[in-house]
Amino acid sequence: MTEFVISIEQARTIPWPSAQSHKHSRGRLAVICGGKLQTGGARLAAAAGHRIxxxxxxxxxxPESATILACHETERLIIERLPEQSLSSLCADFxxxxxxxxxxxxxxxxxxxLDMVMGFPKPLLLDADALTLIAQSGHDGPLWQAVQARTAPTILTPHSGEFTRLAGPxxxxxxxxxxxxxxxxxxxIVVHKGAETxxxxxDGRLASSDLATPFCASAGTGDVLAGLIGGLLAQSMPAFEAACAAVWIHATAANRVGPGLTAGDLIAALPAVLNDLVPAGLRAW
Incomplete structure (x- = not known):
């Protein structure tokens, strides 16, 4: 077993663009949206993935949710899913x-x-309701067994309640x-969130972080962390390293905002945090 404390050194290893980079070479991330009144979580995750x-x-x-998204999104592409289309087929190019x-x-x-766990052969991050559905499936259920059978990188990001549903007390x-x-x-990979994450x-690797601020106890902040990890996975960063880097960046952004923090503030704080990490040759000045 290898154990360490997550530090700025892990954050500095995130991928950086080169002079030859373009939008497609920097990675393609898809975020799956819920119902028409539940689009906020996906929007936060998508914006965070974009920022990272x-x-x-x-x-x-x-179609119903896509209409809501179209009223707000200017930088993320919206893909309308028709009833006969599977998610895994729509995600094939991501x-x-x-x-x-x-x-x-x-x-x-x-x-x-289940379709995504079985049919999407690339890195997949499962959060929130997906975790509850896996827990409801049970250890002998199809969802649990499908996660066990995956060969592509898989990351679960439970808070304490979701973790207890998955693993028990x-x-x-x-x-x-x-x-x-x-x-x-x-x-x-399991990212067990909390005051200590x-x-x-x-394979036995363990990393911890106690950087989180209590002001991060606000709806949507976990969605931002999911998007940060997803954005790094889309850029081909290894799953464990992506999770560690995202945890540090997320907590550092939260500490910079401090009191009054809401999830959207984390996304707005990311450029300043990233600017402190960027290699000297890529700085804008």
Whole structure:
């Protein structure tokens, strides 16, 4: 088992564009949207993925949700999903996908999560409602087993409630051990969020961060973290390293905002945080 504290050194390893880069070479990220009254989580994740460097970010939504998104989005492409289209087919040309924020908890959504887990052969981040659906499936259920069977990188980003639904009650003083056990059970990276966040990998790697501010206890901040990780995955950053870097960047942005923080403030704070990380040769001055 290898354990370390996440620091600025992990954040500095994020991908940077070159003079030859263009929007498609910087990675294509898809974020799956929920119902027409639940578009906010996906929008936050998509904006964060865009800010962290993914060159092409799209929101995939039902016709009803797409209409709502079209009233707000100017920088992200909206892909309208028709009833007969599977999510995995619509995501085929993307490099990474974020699925779960405000997605919904019906049988149809469970089928969509299963389709993506089984049918999308690239990095997949599962958050929020997707985690609850996996937990409801149970350890012997199709969703749980499908996650175990994935060979492409998979990241789960549960808060404490979602983690308990997935893994059962755990000793808060042994959060790292519980996180590692779930990562090894599912064969996935687990980002166990909280005042102390643990990133656990199936191969035994563990990383922790206690940088989070209590002002980050605000709706939508987890969606931003999901988008940051997704944006790094779309740029081909390895999953464990992407999770660690995103955790540091997310917490640092939150600390810079401080009191009054809402999720959108994190996204607005990202350029200043990233500017402190960018290699000298890429600076704008």
């Amino acid at each position: 460097g993914a060159g092409w970010v799209s929101l995939i939504a039902s 490099d990474a996908v974020v699925l779960g924020p405000a997605f919904g908890l019906t049988g149809d959504q469970a089928s969509d999560v 755990f000793d808060p003083d042994k959060k790292e051990e519980a996180s590692l056990m779930l990562a090894q059970d599912l064969g996935a 643990w990133v656990a990998a199936p």
